Amino acid sequence: MVPLSSYLIVSAILFSLGAAGVFLRRNLITILLSIEIMLNAVNLTFVAFGRFAGDVDGQIITFFVMTVAAAEAAVGLALVIALFRHRESLNPDTFTNLKW
Amino acid sequence: MDLRLLVQIAVIGFTFFMLINASALLVLAERKVMGFMQQRYGPYLVGPHGALQPLADILKLLFKEELRPKGADKWLFTLAPVLSVTAAFAAFATVPWGAETTLFGLLDEPVKLGVADVNVGLLVIFAITSMGVYGIVLAGWSSNSKYSLFGGLRASAQMISYELSYATSLAAVVLLGGSLSVREIVDAQQGTWLGIINHWWIFVQPLGFMVYAIAGVAETNRAPFDFPEAEQELVAGYNTEYSSVRFALFPQAEYINMATMSAVATDLYFGGWHGLLPFYTPLDPLIERYGLGWAAFLAKVSGFLFFYIWMRWTLPRYRYDQLMGFGWKFLLPVSVVNLLVTAAVWLYFNA
């Protein structure tokens, strides 16, 4: 029998891995992938708690999270394509126009 | 060991074995049928009337040199055909191909003929079929060649576009059958109307079946929708740079996908293993009584595969923009309308 805390710990580790990816990586696409890892970790938490409580609300929230992740990935990738056309680079540190 | 467990493992092994045989036989069947449609014999020399031709083909492919282009990605170049074939075989996991059987009374509880019976089986088929896109995309990209890249991109874009109409036509069948499990959808097609016409879903959903058939053909990159691997335009598309075993896995994946689509169409629209012909024949109760449903299933799947091969060698090829326009602007609205009308009629009769 797997305790609920095991699922939560797995989810916490995945979330921190995603957050580390967002902070440490210097490639726009990898940053977007790390955001997807974070959203997935949250999905796992929701479904685990939903199973624990015995109703389907956790899974329904997971659907909405997936939908939002899809929309955000689409818009984010469109932005990445538009940015790449200007600077020919995927490193976020090259976009320094607004820096003083 | 428990006899029932042994029989279940034997059924799984038998299914896998038959799938591999199907891909070999389809090679021969395609060339023979193509030959007869072009008013000539197909392969004729190897074995009686060319029956051992697949063996010759496979031996030839195995003995060819294994090439890898210089700039090709080391891991992805080998992973791509493996992914294609794995997805093709795994998609057959939740397709049932026969009723329950007790092996003539040897077993206490009947064993279902099929690899697995999950209560969301139809979604499993759909999910694993969408994984097949990765094999083609990776094959196109990792070959480090322009023809392959274009072929891979076009093929995967085509597959994703037609997946939507495919899923919507499946949703209409799920509505009629009342469950996502393929076995239950087949069992809802038992019996006859007025004692004459079999209770198959194709008579209730003719538009849905046409959408499913067209989307299925487009999903497997076959027949009039095979522009990405057209020999005249793109050399060989995404499998230009492949040779020997890695190449052999791509057509094998394509044939297994064809077989899976045909099997799912038979299960969803043609009653699976219930009934042999669209109208009632005296053979039907005999089939039910002696457990020969799998033979009826095999006959229907073979008919469907013949239809696939027939379409390939009869119809001209769609151009790529015509193909995509057809998928998005015609097929998707038609399948959505089909779903709406089915839902409305179902609600009217079951409110």
Added chain:
Amino acid sequence: MPEALIFYVFSGLAIVASALVIGQRNPMYSVLLLVLSLAAMAGLFVQLDAPFVALALMIVYAGAIMVLFLFVVMLLNAPQEDALTWDRAHPLRHPVVTRFGTVLALVLIVELAYALMRGNDLAQPVGSRASGDLVSSVRELGRVLFTDYMFAFEATSVLILVAMVGAVLMARREGEQS
């Protein structure tokens, strides 16, 4: 016992794949490793009696969104990343700082795990309070989605439409019509 084994296998696979995602230099490998991580999470969902969500994850996330990522990586021919010269001398990249940060992060994870395991409520097996029949039923899922959460459902359809229009608009080249 087999339940715990399945859980450890899938969660180990998910964590290792995610760690490799953020550690790879080649973005193509990162995308494929994320697909592997998603497949492992689908396995975890099936173990949590949520087969429909697991398959929806595979169809939508791994079958469509990740293919979109793959297309963008292929079309942009995304170069391997390398830190700009000034970035290497950034104070946050000093070895002492990164090692200290790693130790702190590990300490945080250990504390979090300890706190989660101590709570009496959370240490119960995940299937102990309620049976899995209602949770795994697709019919129940549809019923709740279309009655209690109807507004959110309609709102997400508007969201997807807006995202689609926005994405098409932003990825167009300047000066292109239609």
